[in-house]
Amino acid sequence: MMKYLLILIFVSINMISYSQKKVVPASQSASTGILLPRGSKQDSRMFTVISAQVLLDEQGKKAGTGVKNPEIYYLPSVGVSGYNTDSLMNAVRLAGWIYTPDPSDIKYGWLKKSNRNMIVYFSTDKNETNFYLAECDKVPGAAPTPSNPVNAAKAPEVKTQGFAPTVQQQPNQPQQMNTGSQVVNQPTANTPVVPPPVNNPPVIPKISMSENAVFNGYTYSTTNNPDGWNALVMDDYVQVSKGSTVALIHFGINMTDDARMDIPGYFWEHVAAPKYTVQNLYPTVYSVLKDFPYHFIQADATEKKTGRNVFVSFQVIIKNGVAYCYEMITDSKASFQQQFPTMDFIEGMSKYNSFALGANDLIGTWQEGGGAFTQYYYVSSGNYAGMNITVSNLKYIFLTGSNYRTDVKAVSNNTYATEKEVGNYSVSNWEVSTTDQNGKISNFNAWFEAVKGGRLLHLQNKRFTSEQFQLGRVR
Numbered sequence: 001m002m003k004y005l006l007i008l009i010f011v012s013i014n015m016i017s018y019s020q021k022k023v024v025p026a027s028q029s030a031s032t033g034i035l036l037p038r039g040s041k042q043d044s045r046m047f048t049v050i051s052a053q054v055l056l057d058e059q060g061k062k063a064g065t066g067v068k069n070p071e072i073y074y075l076p077s078v079g080v081s082g083y084n085t086d087s088l089m090n091a092v093r094l095a096g097w098i099y100t101p102d103p104s105d106i107k108y109g110w111l112k113k114s115n116r117n118m119i120v121y122f123s124t125d126k127n128e129t130n131f132y133l134a135e136c137d138k139v140p141g142a143a144p145t146p147s148n149p150v151n152a153a154k155a156p157e158v159k160t161q162g163f164a165p166t167v168q169q170q171p172n173q174p175q176q177m178n179t180g181s182q183v184v185n186q187p188t189a190n191t192p193v194v195p196p197p198v199n200n201p202p203v204i205p206k207i208s209m210s211e212n213a214v215f216n217g218y219t220y221s222t223t224n225n226p227d228g229w230n231a232l233v234m235d236d237y238v239q240v241s242k243g244s245t246v247a248l249i250h251f252g253i254n255m256t257d258d259a260r261m262d263i264p265g266y267f268w269e270h271v272a273a274p275k276y277t278v279q280n281l282y283p284t285v286y287s288v289l290k291d292f293p294y295h296f297i298q299a300d301a302t303e304k305k306t307g308r309n310v311f312v313s314f315q316v317i318i319k320n321g322v323a324y325c326y327e328m329i330t331d332s333k334a335s336f337q338q339q340f341p342t343m344d345f346i347e348g349m350s351k352y353n354s355f356a357l358g359a360n361d362l363i364g365t366w367q368e369g370g371g372a373f374t375q376y377y378y379v380s381s382g383n384y385a386g387m388n389i390t391v392s393n394l395k396y397i398f399l400t401g402s403n404y405r406t407d408v409k410a411v412s413n414n415t416y417a418t419e420k421e422v423g424n425y426s427v428s429n430w431e432v433s434t435t436d437q438n439g440k441i442s443n444f445n446a447w448f449e450a451v452k453g454g455r456l457l458h459l460q461n462k463r464f465t466s467e468q469f470q471l472g473r474v475r
Contacts, residue, residue, distance in 0.1 A: 023464070026073055029133060032111065032118060033095045036131070037083040039076040046408055046419060048072055048467050050392055052132045055466075056119055059108050063140035067119055070134035074464060078124050088122055088131070100139055110139040130466045218448065218455055219358025220429075231352045233450045237327075240352045245339060247349045250325040251452040259323065264295040267316045271325050276301035276312065294343055298333070311336055315346050324350075355448040355455070356429035362398040366457050366471035369393035396457075396471060402426060404434060432459060 026042040028035045043049075052070040060067035078084045092099045092111065097118075102108035111118035117139050121132040221233040232239045240247040250271055259266045264283065282298040295316040302309050313328040313336050326346045330336040340346055369392060392410040399405075408419040423436040432446040443462045448455040454473060461467035 023074075029071060029073065031069070031071060031135070032097060032113075032133065034088075034097070035091045035094065036073060037075055037081040037087070039081065040131075041074045043072040043074060043464060043467075045467075046410060046417065047392075047394055047469070048464065050410070051467060052121075053134070056121060056132060056134050059102070059105065059121070060119055060136055062104065063102070063110075065117075065119075065137045065140060067134045067136050070132060072466070073131040074466075075129035075131055077126065077128050079126075081129075083129065084124065085122065102140075110136075112139045125465060127465065132466075218355070218361050220356045220448075221450075223352070223355050225352065229352050231354070233355065236452070238353045238450050240349060244331055245335065246329040247352075248325075248327040248329070249350055249353050250327065251450075252322040252324050255318065255321050255323055263316050263318070263323070264297045264314070267295075267323055267325050268297050268314055272312065272314050272327050275304060276310075277304060296343070298336075303329075313340070313346070315343070317347060326350075353449050355450060357427050357432070357446055357448060359427060361448070361455075362425075362427055362432070362457070363400055364398060365474040366396045366398070367394065367474045368469050368471045394469065394471070395474075396469075398425060 023041050023043045023045065026036055026040050027038075030042075049070055049072060052072045053067070056067045056070055075081065075083055089099060095113075097111040097113045099120075100110045100112070102110065107121055107123050109120045109122070111120060111133070117136045118133050119136045121130070123130045223231045225231070227242075229240050229242045232241075237248045237250040240249060253267070253271075264286075276299065278299050278301045280300040284292060284294065284296045284298075286293060286295055295318070297314045299312045299314075300309075301312050311330050311333050313330070315326045315328075317324045317326070326349060328336060328340060328346060328349075330339065393408070395407040397405050397407070402424045404421075404423060404425040406419075406421040410417045421434075421436045423434055425432060425434045427446075430445065430447060432444045434442045434444075436442075444459040445462060446460075447458050449458060449470075457469075457471045457473070459469045459471070
């Protein structure tokens with residue numbers, strides 16, 4: 001039988017598999033034979049499988065490999081079962097697999113056994129451990145050999161958060177920039193770098209109304225967080241403040257050809273610069289090779305509205321053709337470095353774009369959906385070998401009173417699947433609870449993310465924390 005290589009071409013990242021809605025006890029991985037601790041469960045519900053496929057697709061895409069047939073397991077937490085990363089590595093070895101850790105993210109790894117390859121995601125959280133795995137085309141990089149085996153028992157322990165070493169860009173000599181009416185000094189700043197942002201729902205913040213907030217049909221436009229950061233929805237951004245420090249989390253802006261010519265400069269001029277009179281501008285050079293893959297500008301400036309002298313740090317992050325701008329306003333450079341010691345502390349401010357739900361805010365239809373396609377080619381001849389197309393759609397319809405229904409649809413080539421729920425729901429500021437037609441209760445952490453002119457609804461299953469939905473209002 002002729003072997004062929006999968007070449008994966010994505011239109012967008014989302015979904016891929018369908019299974020019946022169920023969570024069942026599991027003692028080992030069905031595809032790998034890896035033993036699991038007592039109390040483990042396998043989740044084969046359609047949208048959970050789709051969510052896992054999206055997560056693994058992202059990592060597979062970085063490694064240049066296709067991913068399919070994901071399995072999702074929930075393991076008892078390390079505190080309950082004692083089953084940690086070392087336990088998993090021992091189980092992997094006993095099942096006859098060779099494990100290679102992913103150098104870009106310690107939560108991921110790669111398994112190889114004969115001609116079979118798998119991608120693995122292993123995350124130890126407070127309440128449970130999430131273990132996902134799926135088939136993949138290849139293990140990236142050189143495979144381990146008997147003369148250079150992977151020491152599975154000493155694999156790095158999985159951590160949910162961490163800090164990378166601070167990397168500073170080499171300073172250059174001051175330059176001059178002609179801004180039209182004014183020539184300003186342009187020295188290059190030393191700037192800090194990187195841990196992962198936190199994207200969890202807030203810890204029950206206080207909520208209040210403000211006369212400065214933008215009213216757009218939702219009950220709450222202000223959140224006062226326990227750590228002292230207070231968020232306020234404005235027309236084009238969320239304003240987050242603590243003391244004299246202000247962070248503006250700008251809503252997404254579609255990229256254009258003009259913007260791509262000079263990403264930080266273009267968005268600085270169009271988004272941030274009009275608010276200030278700039279004295280000194282500190283540009284940085286985007287460089288993956290020099291460990292500074294950031295679109296970043298800083299400036300000494302005076303706010304036109306208040307006359308206050310400030311230090312402005314401005315970062316642009318591009319995701320799927322959309323630019324997200326983060327504008328940090330501090331009293332000084334020293335204040336910025338103290339509050340934002342690494343670059344990803346800036347993106348981490350996006351967690352404050354979280355707002356409570358009002359009693360009637362959900363009434364209407366909310367939807368999440370996506371699709372992807374895979375094309376196959378024969379390695380030996382290069383001839384086309386076919387295509388796989390998958391599309392999915394989830395709708396939550398919240399009705400007046402306490403009734404709701406869901407509609408899940410998935411199409412993969414000639415296979416069509418659908419699931420429906422009807423039942424009752426209740427809403428509190430940070431939670432949504434549903435009871436379906438079979439009496440099954442699902443409790444979700446819930447919060448709104450502000451976007452231009454509206455909200456996105458986030459739902460995170462409290463029991464199965466990897467089950468998360470991001471829904472936009474349809475009507």
